[in-house]
Amino acid sequence: MKRPETRIIHTRGARLGSVTVNPPVERASTVLFRTEEALYESKPGYGRMGLGVHRELEAALGELEGARHVRLASNGLQACALAIASCVDAGGHILIPDSAYGPTARFCERRLTHMGASCTRYDPRIGAGIADLIRPETQAIFMESPGSLTFEVSDLPAITAIARERGIPTIADNTWGAGYFLKPLELGADIVVHAMTKYIVGHADAFGGAVITSDERLYNRICATSEDFGIGLAPDDAYLALRGLRTLHTRLKAHEAGALELANWLAERPEVAEVLHPALPSSPDHAIWKRDFSGSSGLFGLVLNAIPEGGMDRFLGALHLFGMGFSWGGYESLLIPCDHQLTRSKGSWTDTRPGPLLRIHVGLEAVSDLKAELDTAFAALKGPA
Ligand SMILES: Cc1ncc(COP(=O)(O)O)c(C=O)c1O
Known part of the structure; x- marks a missing residue:
């Protein structure tokens, strides 16, 4: 075959x-x-x-x-x-x-x-x-x-x-x-x-x-x-x-690699409380993901730690490669704040998280450029020193 x-x-x-x-x-x-x-x-x-x-x-x-x-x-x-x-x-x-x-x-x-x-x-x-x-x-x-x-x-x-x-x-x-x-x-x-x-x-x-x-x-x-x-x-x-x-297969491999690299980088950032990506060994779903999936795509979530007043606006304002818009799966990276859309009523998702929920789609750009932009945005989030 x-x-x-x-x-x-x-x-x-x-x-x-x-x-x-x-x-x-x-x-x-x-x-x-x-x-x-x-x-x-x-x-x-x-x-x-x-x-x-x-x-x-x-x-x-x-x-x-x-x-x-x-x-x-x-x-x-x-x-x-x-x-x-x-x-x-x-x-x-x-x-x-x-x-x-x-x-x-x-x-x-x-x-x-x-x-x-x-x-x-x-x-x-x-x-x-x-x-x-x-x-x-x-x-x-x-x-x-x-x-x-x-x-x-x-x-x-x-x-x-x-x-x-x-x-x-x-x-x-x-x-x-x-x-x-x-x-x-x-x-x-x-x-x-x-x-x-x-x-x-x-x-x-x-x-x-x-x-x-x-x-x-x-x-x-x-x-x-x-x-x-x-x-x-x-x-x-x-x-x-x-x-x-x-061309789906080739594009998916690139989305997968970019998202994994960025997710692992984000997991080490002090601003990030949790990365929601089932391919990370830290995910509570990792074992089932590994059993049933053969890979992972470019879309994952992020819970931030508590942010200062006005921090989210400053963070989003510093993003240019990451567009803010609905949908995902295209060649461009996207980032949206998600708290507006959350309508959870059941068990495993509690509202005890320290900061906002974000969703990231990793496009086909160089991950080093995406990291550099997020680095700048995290600095902006903190506000003037
Ligand atoms: C998991 C999932 N299913 C279905 C849809 C709906 O797709 P469409 O935007 O083509 O109506 C979306 C859109 O974001 C989605 O994320």
């Missing part, structure tokens, strides 16, 4: 023999047919279902996750919502980690509730304890590992084993692992979702989502839900996601 980085480059399939390396982008709503039969029977019969570039992207994503079926969505949140809405009906119940991406949690707690379902948050480190939260009406368990903002790693095999015993579908948001560092389907998950917007697109210039499964029955439900909501992916975004996939 060829290596994953080789296989992801060679998923052109039926188009082999045509003249270009990359597929043409067909910008189309209308697809024309010559007969009434073809008009009503052909698939795809309408641009919303996607055309050539979408099929190539689906093939590549199936290869990435080792899955039979892929359904595309216009962004990562839509992919999460599509997967969840395909599993949970009125009267049903879903379990979500306390550290789920905020808008995914909001979909469950607001939209699903409007639709007559209910949602319970669980401690992302709950492991086999998930069994105690399962109710007769539980229809799905959502997982995201490491979790957003606080980076707890969940014991996916423990959770999926219990879900399988009870016949409950599991959904894993694998955006951080990017399809390379974590293989949720091999660890027992039924559905994987991706915000392709992050590492797969990789250049902060397009959105995309994907719902991936090998389960025929779930796939049929995902397709029906997607049709009902009119979910699709714009052809230019599909093209950019496919193009990004071809």
